Amino acid sequence: MYTFSYQKPSSVADAVAVLTGDDDAKAVAGGMTLIPTLKQRLAQPSALVDLGSVPGLTGIRRDGDALVIGAMTTHATVAADATVRSALPALAALAGGIGDPAVRHRGTCGGSVANADPAADYPAAVVGLGATVITDRREIAGDDFFTGLFETALEPGELITALRFPLPKRAGYAKFRNPASRYAVVGVMVAETAAGIRVAVTGAGPSVFRVAAMEQALNASFTAAALEGISVDAGDLNTDLHASAEYRAHLVTVMARRAVEAAR
Amino acid sequence: MSKTTGIGASVKRVEDYRFLTGRGRYTDDMNRPGQCHAYIVRSPHAHARILSIDTSATVAAPGVLTVLTGADMVADNIGSLPCGWLIHSRDGTPMKEPKHLPIAADKVRHVGDQVAVVIAETLQQAKDAAELLEIEYEELPAVVAPGSVETAGTAVHDEAPDNVCYDWVWGGKDKTDAAFAQAAHVTTLDLVNTRLVPNAMEPRAAVGEYDPGMDEYTLTTTSQNPQLIRLLLCGFTMGLPEHKVRVVAPDVGGGFGSKIYHYAEEVIVVYAARRLKRPVKWTAERSESFLSDAHGRDHLTHVELAMDASGIFLGMRVNTTANMGAYLSTFSSCIPTILYATLLSGQYKTPAIHAEVKAVFTNTVPVDAYRGAGRPEACYLIERIVDVAAREMGIDRAELRRRNFITPEMMPYDTPVGLQYDSGNFARNLEDALALIDYDGFPARRAESAARGKRRGIGFASYIEACGIAPSNVAGALGARAGLYDSAEVRFHPTGSVSVMVGVHSHGQGHETTFAQIVSERLGVPMDKIEIVHGDSAKTPFGMGTYGSRSLAVGGMAMMKAIDKVIAKSKKIAAHLLEASAEDIEQDGGVFRVAGTDKSVDIAAIAGAAYVPHNYPLDELEPGLDEQAFYDPKNFTFPNGTQICEVEVDPDTGVVKIVRFAAVDDFGRVINPMIVEGQVHGGLVQGIGQALLEHAIYDEDSGQLLTGSFMDYAMPRADDVPDFEVKTNEVLCTTNALGVKGCGEAGTIGGAACVMNAVCDALDIGHMDMPASPERVWRVIRDSRFGMAAE
Incomplete structure (x- = not known):
């Protein structure tokens, strides 16, 4: 890695101040993407702003009909948390299927969402469950948050502090994982929410997206069979060594069916 | 009741204490006073001429001590990295053997080729300074696909304008042609044996030291064979006398073949x-490992099998193109020839076999031995075409194998491809494996899977391999440029403990345990008084190291010979102490007794007398109890067995899951069943890895390695593999006194074939190439659903 200065702020305001004052500073949460990038000299930040000591960024709490999860909460914590497992088991399952145990014990939900990797799992949760991204200065609807490949609605220096997940009537997540990296080749979150059915797909395209035709079909009948014959257009999907766009399109339907079957 | 010590006991590995407590000593753990750090600048291009290297900014950077290029090495007469095996083409000409300088001097020939070395006080400084290096390249078209090198329009090496290294033939052409003329049925198959990256857990490392006062060198390196590295370093690359050079391979974290070779970095440091x-x-x-460790496999093969009407094999033809990569690595040339074509008989009495092997240069990382080395490639094509033949002939696959097996009565058996199998009961291994997997219950299990919407398949691999490499005169006649004996020294200390110095090297095999078990049993010394010393040219006698499952069959036999010398001398000492004649002394472990009496003396007392020779036949015997032996094997050894695998395929996704796996192996005498079982498990996992997951893929235009990290190169993980049911059938090897055959590679020899046979069975197709990754399997299923060809 290249040399950088290391900052360890003790409040969100201090962290934001450093990040706002230095365009080349980078916030580091779990570091599961950033640290390997630094080791390969693919990034050269002036400073790393470590959020690990900022109080109030971890933890899971029930807030009425929603779960609020601190941005620095690790995937392992979410996966094992009794409240998440009973109130939103699809999210516990999603978090428990990220990477491997080492990644799950370092990686955080806020970091994953801010990084907006097209093959990450959390974007499917945020969009599929209609979550709200809470930052140091505002609240952003999940549907508006992911704007493209590794791009989000966050402003420079803006920090995610928590995610708020409204509790669905039921939800399920099914993931086809990359055999090498264990990222999502295709991951589908299906949820029956107060505002209707949501189907969100990660891994398949440049960014997480919803599938309106599936949502309509499931609104009519929340069964796997209802998805028969509904597929997404391969023309919009990714192709790489592990999966062509055509295969991904096929997997979106298969995973959506499995997510419906897994929904609780 | 099973033994708790000695030969045949599952003694817990004595080396594991230091490994499991983090106290292993690996090359990267070595830090010397005054040490500086080398960073190697590697080619970003697959094929390019180096026009200029401007080092001025780099040498001026903080902490930089020097920048070395190929020109420096040429000026200092540093030699080419040698190839240890000379193969001749069918026209009698020797293989093309272009130079391989440790740092490229004129052209770079693969992505990752060494271009320059920056040495600085810290690694960070070396890396920073390396970015200031200005290298001007003239990019050249890359030769990537091994199947079309002759028409690539460019040459990797001027010495081989058509990119062919050699064009070699083996076996009997006329006899094979005649067999095909008699055939009732001929099965043909084209297959790819995929390129793999070995990926030992410990990346390679090297520390070079020079003592100007003594004019002595020490190289600490991640090697499977430090003595061989010293030989090559002294005789070829550095041109130094061996007595001035010490090579140490301390704890090494896995090799799988990739740490056999003499690498550029060893010369550089x-x-x-x-x-x-x-x-x-x-x-x-790790990224450097992907681009600089020798890769494995990478064959394109056309095979034909001729049979009579009842499925008896009459003849086989094999035509293989083997990718050597950009340079000839240390053993590369013998892998697709001597370690491949000689195994094409498999376990079958096929009377006529003919093989043609063309080795080609490409702008890719050099290819050399990887666990199994040629033998998995041979097994894969044999066991695949036997399955295809059974399918075409409508004969049960187990039955077709039975009909063609070489039987125990036929041993020793001379194959038509140059080997003499000494022993083995192939049919029994198959029957035992069928029982372990419950072959008769398979139709019911298949129906149960089908009821859940899954497709179940079963596959066999009946493998044989040639290990214990190798009788030196045979190897020499076949082109080896070195002997392949090994050595050991058994040194008693005055108070009765024992140091055994061996020429083989342990990098995961557990020699410190198994070798000590043999010493303990033969000499009656408790395990905690025995140490096995390996991996240091200053401590051990000259030996050729560990690969090809040779350690026990060759190195262990050298140790047995040294033990025999110790016993012979001890008998004479005992005779003196017991006032008897040496011929009357009987030895049982550590006890030496006058036959028919209760007069005895133990080995510790004998050692004491030998080192404090106050009451000792000094006129007849030298003091001391320290014997050395070299052993050159009489023949290869032939581990063999049958593996059976059951897979379940998810037709919706193409995911293949291995649900059952049984392996029955004949390794000859087993010294430590627990370690053997571990070797089988590990080998099988690597075979499964090739069948389902691993695949080194190059971009065919640019020559960039597309699977250059664990993000894209899929290594098998624990949850990718099933529980293994394993069993050993001991048929003692008849050509060495231990009766051992070797177990290090067996799992890998048959593993990939076994899994692919099961996959093809599940899909009801003749063949698909590896890896059976989800999308490839899904396409096969989809195409068959639409009624298209299922190949």
Whole structure:
């Protein structure tokens, strides 16, 4: 890695101040993407702003009909948390299927969402469950948050502090994982929410997206069979060594069916 | 009741204490006073001429001690990295053997080729300075696909304008042609044996030291064979006398073949240490390992099998193109020839076999031995075409194998491809494996899977391999440029403990345990009084190291010979102490007794007398109890067995899951069943890895390695593999006194074939190439659903 200065702020305001004052500073949460990038000299930040000591960024709490999860909460914590497992088991399952145990014990939900990797799992949760991204200065609807490949609605220096997940009537997540990296080749979150059915797909395209035709079909009948014959257009999907766009399109339907079957 | 010590006991590995407590000593753990760090600048291009290298900014950067290029090495007469095996083409000409300088001097020939070395006080400084290096390249078209090198329009090496290294033939052409003329049925198959990256857990590393006062060198390196590295370093690359060079391979974290070879970095650190008169260290990063460790496999093969009407094999033809990569690595040339075509008989009495092997240069990382080395490639094509033949002939696959097996009565059996199998009961291994997997219950299990919407398949691999490499005169006649004996020294200490210095090397095999078990049993010394010393040219006698499952069959036999010398001398000492004649002394472990009496003396007392020779036949015997032996094997050994695998395929996704796996192996005498079982498990996992997951893929235009990290190169993980049911059938090897055959590679020899046979069975197709990754399997299923060809 290249040399950088290391900052360890003790409040969100201090962290934001450093990040706002230095365009080349980078916030580091779990570091599961950033640290390997630094080791390969693919990034050269002036400073790393470590959020690990900022109080109030971890933890899971029930807030009425929603779960609020601190941005620095690790995937392992979410996966094992009794409240998440009973109130939103699809999210516990999603978090428990990220990477491997080492990644799950370092990686955080806020970091994953801010990084907006097209093959990450959390974007499917945020969009599929209609979550709200809470930052140091505002609240952003999940549907508006992911704007493209590794791009989000966050402003420079803006920090995610928590995610708020409204509790669905039921939800399920099914993931086809990359055999090498264990990222999502295709991951589908299906949820029956107060505002209707949501189907969100990660891994398949440049960014997480919803599938309106599936949502309509499931609104009519929340069964796997209802998805028969509904597929997404391969023309919009990714192709790489592990999966062509055509295969991904096929997997979106298969995973959506499995997510419906897994929904609780 | 099973034994708790000695030969045949599952003694817990004595080396594991230091490994499991983090106290292993690996090359990268070595830090010498005054040590500096080498960072190797590697080619970003697959094929390019180096027009200029401007080092001025780099040498001026903070902490930089020197920058070395190929021109420096040429000026200092550093030699080419040698190839240890000479193969001749069918027209009698020797293989094309282009130079392989440790740092490229004129052209770079693969992505990752060494271009320059920056040495600085810290690794960070070396990396920073390396970015200031200005290298001007003239990019050239890359030769990537091994199947079309002759028409690539460019040459990797001027010495081989058509990119062919050799064009070799083996076996009997006329006899094979005649067999095909008699055939009732001929099965043909084209297959790819995929390129793999070995990926040992410990990346390669090297520390070079030079003592100007003594004019002595020390190289600490991640090697499977430190003595061989010293030989090559002294005789070929550095041109030094061996007595001035010590090569140490301390704890090594896995090799799988990739740490056999003499690598450029070993030369670089020794050369740089001499120039700087300071220790120089280099440790590969994982990305460098992908681009600089020798890769494995990479064959394109057409095979034909001729049979009579009842499925008896009459003859086989094999035509293989083997990718050598950009340079000839240390053993590369013998892998697709001597270790491949000689195994094409498999376990079958096929009377006529003919093989043609063309080795080609490409702008890719050099290819050399990887666990199994040629033998998995042979097994894969044999066991695949036997399955295809059974399918075409409508004969049960187990039955077709039975009909063609070489039987125990036929041993020793001379194959038509140059080997003499000494022993084995192939049919029994198959029957035992069928029982372990419950073959008769398979139709019911298949129906149960089908009821859940899954497709179940079963596959066999009946493998044989040639291990214990190798009788030196045979190897020499076949082109080896070195002997392949091994050595051991058994040294009793005055108070009765024993140090055994061996020429083989342990990098995961557990020699410190198994070799000690043999010593303990033969000499009656408790395990905790025995140490096995390996991996240091200054401590051990000259041996050729560990690969090809040779350690026990060759190195262990050298140790047996040294033990025999100790016993012979001990009998004479005992005779003196017991006032008897040496012929009357009987030895049982550590006890030496006058036959028919209760007069005895133990080995510790004998050692004491030998080192404090106050009551000792000094006129007849030298003091001391320290014997050395070299052993050259009489023949290869032939581990063999049958593996059976059951897979379940998810037709919706193409995911293949291995649900059952049984392996029955004949390794000859088993010294430590627990360690053997571990070797089988590990080998099988690597075979499964090739069948389902691993695949080194190059971009065919640019020559970039597309699977250059664990993000894209899929290694098998624990949850990718099933529980293994394993069993050993001991048929003692008849050509060595231990009766051992070797177990290090067996799992890998048959593993990939076994899994692919099961996959093809599940899909009801003749063949698909590896890896059976989800999308490829899904396409096969989809195409068959639409009624298209299922190939």
